[in-house]
Structures are given as C-alpha cells and as structure tokens.
Amino acid sequence: MPKSSSDKAIIAEHLCKVFNVTKGVFRRTKTPIVAVKDVSFEVDYGELFGVVGPNGAGKTTTIKMLTTMLIPTSGQAKVLGYDIYKDVQKIRERIGIVLGGERGLYTRVNAIDNLRYFADLYGVPVSVRDKRIEDLLKFMGLWERAKDRVETYSKGMKQRLHLARGLINDPELIFLDEPTVGLDPEIAKETREMVKELTKMGKTILLTTHYMFEADVLCRRVAVIRNGEVVALDTPAGLKKYVRDTSIVEIEGFGITEKEVNRFKQLKEVLAVSWDQSGNKQVLKIQTPMGSEIISQVQDILKNSRIYNIKIKEPTLEDAYLRLVEG
Ligand SMILES: Nc1ncnc2c1ncn2[C@@H]1O[C@H](COP(=O)(O)OP(=O)(O)OP(=O)(O)O)[C@@H](O)[C@H]1O
Ligand SMILES: [Mg+2]
Secondary structure, three states: OOOOOOOOOEEEEEEEEEEEEEEOOOOOEEEEEEEEEEEEEEEOOOOEEEEEOOOOOOHHHHHHHHOOOOOOOEEEEEEOOEEOOOOHHHHHHHEEEEOOOOOOOOOOOEHHHHHHHHHHHOOOOHHHHHHHHHHHHHHOOOHHHOOOEHHHOOHHHHHHHHHHHHOOOOOOEEEEEOOOOOOOHHHHHHHHHHHHHHHHOOOEEEEEEOOHHHHHHHOOEEEEEEOOEEEEEEOHHHHHHHHOOOEEEEEEEEOOOHHHHHHHHHOOOOOEEEEEEEOOEEEEEEEEOOHHHHHHHHHHHOOOOEEEEEEEEOOOHHHHHHHHHOO
16 A cells, blocks of 8 residues: 555656766776666556666666665656655655675674664664564564674575664665575575565565576566666566567587687577586577577587587576577
C-alpha cells in the first residue's frame, strides 16, 4: 500500500551524473567522466526491481543519486513521493541502503552495539530501538551470536548484519547494491531467501546484481544498464524474448585459444560469444539463430582443440543480457 503521496515508489527521470576527475601532478587537467548518462525508470510499491549491467555501467552511481548520497548533474527523481533535491531528510528516514563489501560495520564491537549506533544515527526512537534490534537479529538468525564481536563472524553473518543495518529504521524501500557478491553459493542463496522474505513483508526493493539467474529468480522487472543508459527494461520473461529466436551452442573443450574465439565472433551467424575457463575445462557459449547447423563450422574452427561435448540449449536471461550489453 502506498504510504506516501506518489503512486510509485521510485520515479527516475533522465538522471545524469558527470564526475570531474583531476589528472596529472604538474599540469592538472580536469577530465569529465560520465558515470550515468540518461537513466529513467519507475518502480511500483511492493516491487522487487532489478538493475543489472557490466562493471562501470552506472548502477551504484544511480543508487547513490536515488538515496541522496550524490547530487545528480541533471535529471529528476522522486523517491516515495519525495524529491531527491528538496526532501533529503524525509527520504533518508524512510529508506534502507545496503552497499556491497564489508564497509560500514564496526568489527571491534558486537552486533547489538553496531545496530544501536545506526539506530541512533537514523533517529530511531529509543523506546522501540532495542526491541527492533532483537527482532531483526532473530530474523537474520544472528541472535545467538549478538553479543560477540563482529570480527568473529563469518562472511555470511556479516552480510546478514549488513542487511539488518539496512532495515534498522524500518524502511519502506530498500536499496541493495550487489547483496550476494563475493559470498559462497550457500550464503548467497540464504541472502536471496532473506530478500524474498522482505518482499513478502511488503517492502519495496531495488537490487543490483551481476548474476542474471539471481535477477531471474528474484526480480519482477529488470532494467539493463549499459554505459550509463537503460538499454532494456522488462520482466525476466520479457527480456528473454530478445533471444527468442536464438539457440545457445555450448561447447566444452580444452585448448581453445582467443584467436579461435575471435573467429566465432566474426561469423555473421553468431550474435554473441562468451567463454569461461575453470580448471582444465573451457566452456564456450555461442548465440546463433542457426542451432545445430552451426556444428560443422564449430568443428572446423576448433579442429586443433579438444572438444568434450557440444550441447544446444534454450537461451536464459544471462544470454539475453549478454546480447543487450555486448556491442
Ligand atoms: N567518485 C567517482 N569519481 C570518478 N568516477 C567515478 C566515481 N564513482 C564512479 N565513477 C565512475 O563512474 C562509472 C560508473 O561507476 P559505478 O560505480 O556507478 O558503476 P557500477 O555499474 O556500479 O559498476 P560495478 O558493477 O563495478 O559496481 C565508472 O566508470 C566509475 O569509474
Ligand atoms: Mg557498483
């Protein structure tokens, strides 16, 4: 239920942020870096909205502008019906922010003291503070360890404490910047479950991620950002339509060289290529409208490599994403 005057939780209109970076020691020159060029989107109340894009696409900068941590160079935005330029305090009181990494926790003290500090910072009334901290730590499964120093926590526990910190002011809207980055698969999964729980509680969430399967399982809609611009915005199913007429040819092999990968990229039947190497196995993925007809070309290009397996697969959100952010 909308609690504020606007019927959208977020309205971003043509947000732009240019940083002027000073370079050189003697002859100092200012170089403008366009971090966000033109970003517009709307997020509904109760929605879990994803923002995805390659490194440096402008995701964090967008979050920072929406959370009033950075003033845009141009553009407008309303968050919970409040103007990001005029209503800074009102927005800050009502949102939660969880930025990635380990910043922002005091590891020498325990979880309760950490949360008390942030509760006071956010102006949480003392009358509700300690009960809320207890509830949050129980919700995050940290209550048993609440009195231990944070430096003794595992990575996953720290991440959950980060989430608890982002919820300390009982925000209507939560910004999660890559909440699962660098976490073990098990802990990442746990974190995703927490995020789902939060939406069930009626929270609105804007989440950034590098992992397309994560966006696929969590988000109702996803904005794909490339070079500071939204290049696609749709439901995960809608985004997959970009690769509807495509097959993914997945080749497992060894000894595949960059030169060969580039030969695939040059084929006019090939729309996108990605490759991964883990241990002594390489996995090459080729997007093509051709399907199995391309296999003879694959065998020809890779005649000097060892091929273990070739599979033709249905495209995933990852493939749609690759197509959108490449080129
Ligand atoms: N304070 C800053 N000063 C100068 N340039 C910056 C600053 N913050 C970000 N940038 C630049 O702006 C661009 C966008 O950065 P941003 O951190 O928003 O990207 P991102 O999409 O969050 O990337 P990642 O996936 O790596 O987190 C990058 O080129 C980055 O180097
Ligand atoms: Mg970022």
